[in-house]
Amino acid sequence: MAVVREFTLPDLGEGLTEATVVRWLVEVGEVVAVDQPVVEVETAKALVDVPCPYGGVVTARFGDEGSELPVGSPLLTVAVGSTAPAGPGARGDRAPEEGMGEAGAGTGPTTSGAASESGAGKPGGAAEGSGNVLVGYGTSAAAARRRRVRPAAGAGTAEPTRAQPPEEGPVPVISPLVRRLAREHDLDLREIRGSGPEGLILRTDVERAVRARSAAGAGAGASGATGVTGAPGAADTYGMTGAESRALAYEGLPGEAERIPLRGMRGAAAEKFRRSRQEIPDATCWVDADATELLAARREMNAAGGAKVSLLALLARICTAALARYPQLNATVDMAANEIVRLSAVHLGFAAQTDRGLVVPVVRDAHRRTAEGLTAEMARLTEAARTGQLGLAELTHGTFTLNNYGVFGVDGSTPIINHPEAAMLGVGRISAKPWVHEGELAVRQVVQLSLTFDHRVCDGGTAGGFLRFVADCVERPAVLLRTV
Structure with a gap:
């Protein structure tokens, strides 16, 4: 005899207390196996496929697609030990008066409107x-x-x-x-x-x-209305x-x-932007740099064979070298203790645009990776971001962010700092422009670099020195050899 077991939304970690149902992966009456993903939910951090710990027949689902569920609330019920499809009465999502509509005779199990x-x-x-x-x-x-x-x-x-x-x-x-x-x-x-x-x-x-x-x-x-009640929902x-x-x-x-x-990942991003603008006294400095030599160096690297090196990975390698020289920018501010916390490891975030909006995957220990290693890891994280498969650990605890807004065809930007970090390097598009090179006017590949920084962690001299070092490495990649 089958035993009906209730599966509730589990604790998804990172202190998350709720999740939004994005897509049901099973229907009422469907047979599921142990640890089979049954629903896709979105938290403030990422998309998560939730596996069911029971095997059997799904007898009811709770929550429409788009609804928010708190941790611990019922997700579905499973008839454990049963392999026969559930009957029409096993439906547990919503009543017909909630917009479902009864199925015709002999149509079998009916799922929620959101599921269908x-x-x-x-x-x-x-x-x-x-x-x-x-x-x-x-x-x-x-x-x-x-x-x-x-x-x-x-x-x-x-x-x-x-x-x-x-x-x-x-x-x-x-x-x-x-x-x-x-x-x-x-x-x-x-x-x-x-x-x-x-x-x-x-x-x-x-x-x-x-x-x-x-x-x-x-x-x-x-004609008969004379007063107004102040209670919520009362008629005026x-x-x-x-x-x-x-x-x-x-x-x-x-x-x-x-x-x-504004919920899920979009809501979490909105809250970060708000906190950043509210808490961080940010400032921005920028400089134009001749990227012609950097592009030439990349071509030579890739012509030598082996794994290809991306331009974003080279810029990331330049960032880690600059942060080693200016560690003040690899920091955060502890508001409760009123202290600046300088961090030893560089966990480099990079902005990635997806169909679900902007996400910032994090490359762990970026300061220990080569250009090839950075290329491979950034490619992996980008693909995971586009398919919604990033884990919580891959989206949190960054210490510095690289924002390549040049992919949108724009030259410059003053981005919002990714709270609670202290700085973000922005990279505009690289385009051919007239430039004075070795005393003569020439057409060069020019890029605008911008640094938005928390003025509490450093002054303009430190920020300017960081940005100038980055620009020098872009213009003369051999400068990086000093840090190898």
Whole structure:
């Protein structure tokens, strides 16, 4: 006889207390093995595949894709010792009134709306397994169900209607956030006609329905409304709750606004930027450097055979040499103790742009690595970042950051320091420019270097000396031989 066991969201380390469900990897009724990944979650640090410690049949899942779950809350239940698919009654995600829709007779187990809406085939979304944010709605099966509930001609307004409910399948909703918004305002999604492709219900459709209902309530109750309560969620003089009033505040904005939750990795980055600007008195200095000789040296290195050396790795090697000469910049400030903490090891972060936003992988002990070693490690971390496979240890505890914004085709920048570090070196694009070389005007490959630093850890003389040393190594790579 099967025993139903509950699997809760485990402690993911690094003091993390919650995670956002990005993608379910199993469905209700599916047989899972011990340690098989069952859900992909996003923490403030990274994407994590969570394995299940039980083997058996999944009988229920908890949490829509896009919802936040605290550590210790239920993720799913598994019938251990059972290998037969669970029946239709094993579904444990949501009730039909929450926007699910009952399956037709004989269709077997039904999963949550969020689960059936994941995977490939989303407009503008990523294929399954890419590790990227899943945007949009529907697998091919879900798309087929949507085609069966296409709205009649003229649909597109979001006023509540008494249209016939769909015969089967979930209500066509673009994301779990739309379902949550409808629940918050006590709206029945079956009474809303979507303006998206094939009748898809968008967030703007729900917001318009909220405004329409509010306007109707205002007309009916304006004559008798005389007071305002200050309690959260209470109706005001126009019969609207605070949330409805805020929705109306955006009605006059041009176009339709899109709301993107600041959570997970995006939220963690936003918090770091805020703390950096709030706590760090930063300053920036910059210099133009002739990178012609550095590019030539790299060509000679790679022409000699063996593993190729990247330009970013050479710049990273220059950074570690500069930090050995100016250790004041490989530091952090302990606000509680009111002390500057100088660090002996260089854990070099480098900015990498991914489909999920900006991440900063960290090369451990970069000061001990050669140019070849830096190239290999940075390539590995970059690929892991793009596929969402970076571990927590590879995204934390950096001591200095290298930001190559030149890949975006820009010359200069004043980046925000990666809190709690003390400095960041920015590298612009390398482009052909007129330059005075050996007393004559010539066309050279010029790059702008910028150093943004915490003015608490050093003064401008130290920062300028660091940046000048970096520029000298770029212009004359032989200077690096002194540190080999």
